[in-house]
Amino acid sequence: MGNQPLIVLSDDSQRTSGKDAQSMNIQAGKAVSEAVRTTLGPKGMDKMLVDSSGSVIVTNDGVTLLTEMEIDHPAADMIVDVAETQESEVGDGTTSAVVVAGELLKRAEELLDQDIHATTVAQGYRQAAQKATEALDDVAIDVDVDDTEILEQIAATAMTGKGAENARDLLSGLVVDAVRTVADEDGIDAENISVEKVVGGAIENSELVEGVLVNKDRVSDNMPYFVEDANVAVIDGALEVKETEIDAEVNVTDPDQLQQFIEQEEAQLEEMVDELVDVGADAVFVDKGIDDMAQHYLADAGILAVRRVKDSDAQQIARSTGATPVTSVDDITEDHLGFAGSVAQKEIAGDEHIFIEDVEDAKSVTLILRGGTEHVIDEVDRAIEDAIGVVRTTIVDGKVLAGGGAPEIQLSLALRDYADSVGGREQLAVEAFADALEVIPRTLAENAGLDPIDSLVELRSEHDAGETGAGLDAYTGDTIDMEAEGVYEPQRVKTQAIDSATEAAVMLLRIDDVIAAGDLAVADDDEGDDMPAGGPGGMGGGMGGMGGGMGGMM
Incomplete structure (x- = not known):
């Protein structure tokens, strides 16, 4: 060479x-x-x-x-x-x-x-x-995890300067209550604290639901708005007639045959609802759809039903009420049912929600955040997330x-x-x-x-x-x-x-060689000329361009 x-x-x-x-x-x-x-x-x-x-x-x-x-x-x-x-x-x-x-x-x-x-x-x-x-x-400083006052002060400190100043005392109290409620022998899982953001009202109108709030309404107006001392069923499936797994063609030659098909489907749906009635279900939360005829039978039985419930909501309902989700109503028994003192449909700022409250041992809670605009609520939500994190950490470690x-x-x-x-x-x-x-x-x-x-x-x-x-x-x-x-x-x-x-x-600091497949950064200077990347000058210009861009945008 x-x-x-x-x-x-x-x-x-x-x-x-x-x-x-x-x-x-x-x-x-x-x-x-x-x-x-x-x-x-x-x-x-x-x-x-x-x-x-x-x-x-x-x-x-x-x-x-x-x-x-x-x-x-x-x-x-x-x-x-x-x-x-x-x-x-x-x-x-x-x-x-x-x-x-x-x-x-x-x-x-x-x-x-x-x-x-x-x-x-x-x-x-x-x-x-x-x-x-x-x-x-x-x-x-050692902290007693039962010292609610210090926990609230820690939550308030985390929220200071983050858009929640006026309602800081209220929100810090709600955060501490929420974290303490979901704590169990396995620790504190913040995923069990849901935050429902509602535009309308003031931050001071925020509240904590010891249970679950589902952003849905009941599937039929003929169903009850409110069920007291409700046995709750959670179904990870649908209340509909199952479709065939293979393509099939059915030839109907007269109206009587069509009527038989319809009656058979209705009988299957009625049987599904009867299964729920027999085990004593008062409120049913379904992961997928509910057939119109099934809705009719459920309403006749006085059962409040909600369809297309998110998986996260279904898990929280199960955790909060003690229900065990089943994939089919054919498998449901009384042991699969949970309990809630109240399941009710209520209106918040013009939107209907299902409240599941008064549970015996609420291990899942929902924090309802109110605010005048979406941007305000989003920032308060971020403050709440920080507050939940510091309260959880304090309870686990006991040192501040x-x-x-x-x-x-x-x-x-x-x-x-x-x-x-x-x-x-x-x-x-x-x-x-x-x-x-x-x-x-x-x-x-x-x-x-x-x-x-x-x-x-x-x-x-x-x-x-x-x-x-x-x-x-x-x-x-x-x-x-x-x-x-x-x-x-x-x-x-x-x-x-x-x-x-x-x-x-x-x-x-320990990096002394940067090898890139292409330019790491290219920025424009004030005159619009391209500034090449490479070397400290080029990179400084590139990052300066980012900083300047952010400065202009912020």
Whole structure:
């Protein structure tokens, strides 16, 4: 081969190596972080997302923003994964996790510029994350899972700044009741908490149904509106005459034969309804259709029937009432029936719903959210989802932390002390990690229109004096005792955020070669000229284009 270069990549491939690759990935991560940073805290701003079809989402929920944004860069996607992991594990703290990840990358970039190797930074970050997790145990507050007041305060903290301010006390009480109701020996499955969004009325009109709410109405007007002390049957099938499995042709030569066919079908349908009557069913929920003649027989028997019930609704009805779903009425017995003190059709904001209430041991509940517009209800729904997540996590773990940036300041001070005992250049990475954590209280201050430097100085002073619960009141700008104020968040929200952010930052820092089949990103500058991808300049332009696009859209 001599000195002839060996080409192993296609002409369309793009390769970025060394510091250029690191810089490219860091810029991508920082751009994602900056896109959501202004939404953090009780005074965070909202973003408006408009998709290609014109659908609008107005929210400040971190994971919603990041999943709806059309991010097309592998490094940026890794930061989005941080938010999704945070959401799935604890249900809240997604914005904090992403902001911390972005700040870790920013601080790492400064160390890389000082010729500190990426593996050294990564090692220091891992040590700092482990120490931070241990330090959180020292300031964690034990919570009695039966302490409803603290659970409601935790739910209220999660909903602060998310469109539910006026009804925060009401909603936090409903959330706690809902989570405690569905808890059993197997834990807490949030899938057993349904949220029914109803446009009309005010948020204050929201209510909790200890049972199931089905967005359907009874199949016949001749059926009763209300059944008291109802035996409930759930049928995973249809109340219709079965069709033949093979194609068949029937020749009818006279009207009597046709009449016989009709009468035979009616007899089969009547027999199905008789099976339900014999076992004592008062309310029937069917997965598929109900024949018109079957509807007639059911109405004559005084049975309230609902057809085409969603699988999720059927499962909740079964769980709530104790019913056992059957695939055919031929198999039903009294043991398959559930019980509800009340099954009734009621109107909410002009729509008919079936309420299944007064069950003996409600392990499935429905939260009815009311609001003036669809956008308002959607945002409150996202706040409720976060609140459910933090209450569930608190009940499972039994440990919380004071909010308002207090844990981050405490960790920052602890890590600076710890850095003195760390040898080598890793000490600089630990100190950078400590600085990065302060991005949370600093951002809370910035979003509240306060001076971040003054706020940080005051917070550090309070924590140096031993006030571990001192946090920033975004409304007044004062440093207050968050524990006394009742501002809490689960410990796992912080530990998960730190772990996920650290893992993502370390993974990006350890990448020194990016090989792509095509351009990673192409953006247009102000003059409309194409900006090529490749190298830190091209990637910076690409991510800048994304950030600028989001800025213009938001």
